Amino acid sequence: MRVVLDPLALHGAFIREIEAISEQNLLACNQCGRCSAGCPLVEEMDLLPNQIIRPAQLGLDTVVDSTSPWLCAACLMCEARCPKGVDLPRIMDALRQIALRRGESRVVAGDVDPALLAGAPQMAIVGALRRGEK
Amino acid sequence: MTEAGRAYSYFPGCTLATTAVDYDVSGRAVAAALGLELNEVPDWNCCGAAFPLSADNVMSFIAPARVLIAAERSGHDLATLCAVCFHVLKRSDAYLRTHSEAAERLNAFITEGDYTGRTRVRHLLGVVRDDVGWEAVKQRVAAPLTGLAAAPYYGCLLLRPQEEMEFDQAERPRVLQDLLRALGATPVEFPRQAECCGSTLVVSAPGANRRLSTAVVDSARLAGAAMIVTACPLCKYNLDQAQAGRPSPEQLPVAYFTQVMAAAFGLLEVAGPAFAVEAST
Numbered sequence A: 001m002r003v004v005l006d007p008l009a010l011h012g013a014f015i016r017e018i019e020a021i022s023e024q025n026l027l028a029c030n031q032c033g034r035c036s037a038g039c040p041l042v043e044e045m046d047l048l049p050n051q052i053i054r055p056a057q058l059g060l061d062t063v064v065d066s067t068s069p070w071l072c073a074a075c076l077m078c079e080a081r082c083p084k085g086v087d088l089p090r091i092m093d094a095l096r097q098i099a100l101r102r103g104e105s106r107v108v109a110g111d112v113d114p115a116l117l118a119g120a121p122q123m124a125i126v127g128a129l130r131r132g133e134k
Numbered sequence B: 001m002t003e004a005g006r007a008y009s010y011f012p013g014c015t016l017a018t019t020a021v022d023y024d025v026s027g028r029a030v031a032a033a034l035g036l037e038l039n040e041v042p043d044w045n046c047c048g049a050a051f052p053l054s055a056d057n058v059m060s061f062i063a064p065a066r067v068l069i070a071a072e073r074s075g076h077d078l079a080t081l082c083a084v085c086f087h088v089l090k091r092s093d094a095y096l097r098t099h100s101e102a103a104e105r106l107n108a109f110i111t112e113g114d115y116t117g118r119t120r121v122r123h124l125l126g127v128v129r130d131d132v133g134w135e136a137v138k139q140r141v142a143a144p145l146t147g148l149a150a151a152p153y154y155g156c157l158l159l160r161p162q163e164e165m166e167f168d169q170a171e172r173p174r175v176l177q178d179l180l181r182a183l184g185a186t187p188v189e190f191p192r193q194a195e196c197c198g199s200t201l202v203v204s205a206p207g208a209n210r211r212l213s214t215a216v217v218d219s220a221r222l223a224g225a226a227m228i229v230t231a232c233p234l235c236k237y238n239l240d241q242a243q244a245g246r247p248s249p250e251q252l253p254v255a256y257f258t259q260v261m262a263a264a265f266g267l268l269e270v271a272g273p274a275f276a277v278e279a280s281t
């Protein structure tokens, strides 16, 4: 007997939403863990990058509540090393977008430290707000 | 290629126009010294500062598309210095070339002209390597940086994704080492040369950001560097901040590659504080 995973049968609304925003095939990931081995932010994340993908593959939208997408610096180390061509920062961004579109924001312009506003490069402020603010 | 006629559209971007003017000024000076003509993009706007990662919102490409269109009208390659601008413009160009429907929708919103994909987005460091060449750089050196142990720090956005950035090898980049050698300096290899400095987490997760930038600085120090060389104002800011509380003999100066070039070319007035001692002696 053969067991065939039919992506269409597995694809609920949550998976379709992630795939529409990220243009990534979640099922391409085989959970090898190379992304998490190279990710510099794993110390702070509550789920490792590969652990973000696994529940998402199963359609569990609880991953939207993870802190990990908000700690992803889009450094692209995982993208460079994934043997399956998964562009993980796009999946992290899709999870942020889903949260933002539900009205949840983790970066608030009014909360940015005034000292930072005075000294930090412009693109740091603009970039952080464009990634994380509603 | 001869000296004459090497002209480029130049996009400074918001940061080089404000908090990183020293990068802009040194960049223009070394470009002129190498016979490169930089024509600032007229009426430019912010590139957006973050490459849009969401495929279902074409409007986030408006800002970079407008810059690309302005450069296209000039007929020259578009050169940048800021690593973030380079990343955003280069990848936006790659995206719009391969997503004609997105380009069409943008063209309907932008009145100054149409995006057609005729401009090549370059980083000035790549222009120096590919259009000028290391031999010509060597010939321009007036004060070789002999004995300067400099750590070439790439960070993320110049290099990755390798196929889209078309800049250097993502896991084993060479261009900064080659530049430093041409200037007479000694490049210092260190493990974190292509690791993240923390990027915009300086705004949204300062603790994590500090951990990463400190690790980069310590990695370069441990390898024996006396200076860190970068092509990104945000990397420079993060690496400087990570050392802000340290006694000054323990601080590694962080300089833009254009400032290091200026020092070797004898243009000390734009070489920045890292070379100030040599300037006064």
Ligand code: SF4
Residues within 6 Å of the ligand: A028, A029, A030, A031, A032, A033, A034, A035, A036, A049, A050, A053, A081, A082, A083, A084, A085, A086, A088
């Ligand atoms: S490296 Fe790629 S295939 Fe491996 S776990 Fe990460 S995303 Fe999945």
Ligand code: SF4
Residues within 6 Å of the ligand: A035, A038, A039, A040, A041, A049, A071, A072, A073, A074, A075, A076, A077, A078, A079, A088, A089, A092
């Ligand atoms: S892009 Fe995000 S998930 Fe990937 S290695 Fe960098 S911080 Fe980690």
